[in-house]
Amino acid sequence: MYDEIAQEAPFPPVVPDLPPGPRDGMGALGLHDFISQQFSMPEGTFGRLTGAIMGMINLLPNKWAIELLDIAERDDVLEIGFGPGLALRKMLQLARSGRITGVDRSPTMFRQAQTRNRAAIQRGRLKLIQGTFECLSLESASVDKVLAVNVIYFCSPDGTALAEAHRVLRPGGAMSIYATDCSSMRWLQFIGPETQQTFDRKGLEDFLQRSAFGSDHIDIQTVRLPFGFRGLLARLRKR
Numbered sequence: 001m002y003d004e005i006a007q008e009a010p011f012p013p014v015v016p017d018l019p020p021g022p023r024d025g026m027g028a029l030g031l032h033d034f035i036s037q038q039f040s041m042p043e044g045t046f047g048r049l050t051g052a053i054m055g056m057i058n059l060l061p062n063k064w065a066i067e068l069l070d071i072a073e074r075d076d077v078l079e080i081g082f083g084p085g086l087a088l089r090k091m092l093q094l095a096r097s098g099r100i101t102g103v104d105r106s107p108t109m110f111r112q113a114q115t116r117n118r119a120a121i122q123r124g125r126l127k128l129i130q131g132t133f134e135c136l137s138l139e140s141a142s143v144d145k146v147l148a149v150n151v152i153y154f155c156s157p158d159g160t161a162l163a164e165a166h167r168v169l170r171p172g173g174a175m176s177i178y179a180t181d182c183s184s185m186r187w188l189q190f191i192g193p194e195t196q197q198t199f200d201r202k203g204l205e206d207f208l209q210r211s212a213f214g215s216d217h218i219d220i221q222t223v224r225l226p227f228g229f230r231g232l233l234a235r236l237r238k239r
Helices: 002-006 031-040 044-057 059-069 086-094 107-116 118-122 160-168 182-187 201-210
Strands: 077-080 100-104 126-130 143-149 169-180 217-224 230-237
Touching (some): 059 086, 059 169, 077 086, 086 100, 086 107, 086 118, 086 143, 100 107, 107 118, 118 126, 143 160, 160 169, 169 182, 169 201, 182 230, 201 217
Parallel strands (some): 077 100, 077 143, 100 126, 143 169
Antiparallel strands (some): 169 230
16 A cells, blocks of 8 residues: 555656755854754744745655544644644544644644644634654643654654653554655755664664553554655554
8 A cells, every 4th residue: 555655746856956045044154064954843944944844844744644544534633843834734623522732842844734724723623832852732642543654763762752742542452653764864865963763674673662652552654655655654552
């Protein structure tokens, strides 16, 4: 199924070179480090561009990861690292009687997602929070599903963010994680000082087994994206 879906993508998941001239916020950072920093915490002029790029890169990963969650009409759903807010909009369509919450560290992404989903926010169906993944301002056992696409690299290696996701999940709830395989991460120039960790399939499995989800059901698949890129798609179900 995933290989068939992958053929639909009309774009290569690549990061363009920075244009000549002043580089907003780049300072003394090298190009690779600057790109990594922007994907971790988009800000300024290039943060807005990063949001658009993230929307393209995450098109298929969001589709797959949301499908894995099997979101029901009354589900309460949390997205960790919502970026420009495209996945939030899709999940609002699925959980028509539920509540969607999004957490992201970036003020730039917060504003983009807020603009894109303003009507749902005004109706009280969507709540956006600017904050860290390691300290979620949600009640324990308050959500049915958690989505995390291309954010796990920027979480603390001690597993605090996963422990928080586990805490807010209700028993029987599920978390869906997508991570780009580390071989593709290197080619895409995503690795820099903001990248806490990268994963191949075995590394992701080991990390999840050491986390708060270690005693729960964990399933990991390798998925193929266009142009030879590989991704890792994990589904965690809390007992």
